[in-house]
Amino acid sequence: MSLCTINDSGVELDFNPELRFPGSLVDGRVSINLATAARKGFTVVTAELIAEVKTRVDEDKLSQPLTFNEQHTLVSSKSVLWTADARTPPESTIITAPFSFLLPDRQLPPSFLYEGSDASASIQYYVKIVANKKAWYKSGLKIYRSFAYLPFGEAVQYPLIHAPRRIVKDHLMLRKGVMFGGMGKVEGEFSLPDVTSLPLFQDIPFSLRIRCFSKPLPESQSSNPSLFTFPLPPSSSDQIDMSLLSLSNLAAQKHWKRVQIKQGSIQGFSKQTKSKCSDHYVVEPLRGNLSWVRIGDSRQGRWCQEVMFNSTLHLKCPPTFDIGLLQTSYHIQIRIPFPGVGNEFSMTVPLARISSGMSKSTHDIAHGMLDLPPSYWEVAESDNQSTVSSEPSESR
Incomplete structure (x- = not known):
């Protein structure tokens, strides 16, 4: 099922959040309304594939609460989809820019999320669409869409x-x-x-x-x-x-x-x-x-x-x-x-x-979907840019 992120920002994302495996293609399309993008001052639109691990541990040291955070990037790829000075047909009002990334063939950890009062952990896979303005200090737009990931694993050889x-x-x-x-x-x-x-x-x-x-x-x-x-x-x-x-x-x-x-x-x-x-x-x-x-x-x-x-x-x-x-x-x-x-x-x-029980030769056979908490599909980043996040939405 392909889901389209609809918004009035002039940028829309069409992406299928299906379950993916090592070496899988991660692709989609971004529609850009040129008139709206010009009015909002967007000068460049990019697509990113991101996989990251985040952990948090809270401790109470001598009655003083302390929070420890750690973050590691597993995958980061970026592609420019459109720039304001790009040549487009004069009659064009909306252009469609496709993007595609390949997940690494190496084994990565599966999608995961735990949220507790004194600890949390996530392994998230997602694509991110960014519409930036010329001045770095002016807010742009970010759109997120998550998908679930499974590594290959030992398959059952008999019933x-x-x-x-x-x-x-x-x-x-x-x-x-x-x-x-x-x-x-x-x-x-x-x-x-x-x-x-x-x-x-x-x-x-x-x-x-x-x-x-x-x-x-x-x-x-x-x-x-x-x-x-x-x-x-x-x-x-x-x-x-x-x-x-x-x-x-x-x-x-x-x-x-x-x-x-x-x-x-x-x-x-x-x-x-x-x-x-x-x-x-x-x-x-x-x-x-x-x-x-x-x-x-x-x-x-x-x-x-x-x-x-x-x-x-x-x-x-x-x-x-x-x-x-x-x-x-x-x-x-x-x-x-x-x-x-x-x-x-x-x-x-x-x-x-x-x-996972899946291999390169069997992963395209009908299978289920990972059962992940609803908040897995929501991406949170600490910046001042406006965001659009729709379910399913985030992580790789």
């Missing part, structure tokens, strides 16, 4: 449903009363493909098994399953909070912050209607029968029931990266509340490196 599985386990002992009564038990087991990297925009199968055990009961109760009332396994996926979290380390002038960012809820696991991983739906579990489990050689046992949830991840987050002053990794966090004070089962599942 992930056939890959061997990696299993993560955890458990919780809990009682319904605050201080008294026997302890029940909850066991969680999460399995997903045991691969070196997980791809974006593809279905990644996973299973979540929850086993719930009653408090210890005498063997005489082994034929009375009605006694099993706590803890009962969840009956549907919307009783489970499963989230994709990113852990980021960021630095500005050698001052570090470690932040955790909730990317969104996993497909149907929570009451949210939309997530960054996929649209909402409810996953129905496979429910096992109640069974009696004897405790060692004692004359006691526990009633047990398990449920199994089978579903898929569909990742749209920026892939894992490390550029020194900014690093990210990902994990899944699972929380299941049970009746009683503090009775919440929780487990963390570290994820393998997340990759």
Whole structure:
């Protein structure tokens, strides 16, 4: 989809903010109303391709707040589109000036944005159109348009449903009363493909098994399953909070912050209607029968029931990266509340490196779009020139 920035300044930008990769073409067109440009005193119009990294860290030193900023340019290219003394047909009122840039073939970090109260970080890719006036101190015009960028990454060589599985386990002992009564038990087991990297925009199968055990009961109760009332396994996926979290380390002038960012809820696991991983739906579990489990050689046992949830991840987050002053990794966090004070089962599942899964030969195949915060598409620069920024708008 090609989007046109409309304004009354005499300069309009037509640009497609599609997802781009190493070596991709970044092109568009700028329309210039010659009469309006002359009236406003524009003497030159340029196009720029920019990619930059920005970080901010706030610290409180001896009750004195300090802010540290750091900025690095990854890509900067510029092209002159029009000058006031350029020859144009006398009958022309509007001219169209095309521009094009090539992104480097080398791997650059993916588009990224985090904004927190005491830290922020961004990796932004954008084009900038500048209309300058002859006098440097007079305000001109700037137009921004962002686009998302992904580096190439390891591609999946076979269907992930056939890959061997990696299993993560955890458990919780809990009682319904605050201080008294026997302890029940909850066991969680999460399995997903045991691969070196997980791809974006593809279905990644996973299973979540929850086993719930009653408090210890005498063997005489082994034929009375009605006694099993706590803890009962969840009956549907919307009783489970499963989230994709990113852990980021960021630095500005050698001052570090470690932040955790909730990317969104996993497909149907929570009451949210939309997530960054996929649209909402409810996953129905496979429910096992109640069974009696004897405790060692004692004359006691526990009633047990398990449920199994089978579903898929569909990742749209920026892939894992490390550029020194900014690093990210990902994990899944699972929380299941049970009746009683503090009775919440929780487990963390570290994820393998997340990759774009794209290569030079496959990146033109239909794929999704990175899920980035709305503010990614807004460019902010500290100068006194007027700006036009429309969504999607900024960064490379």
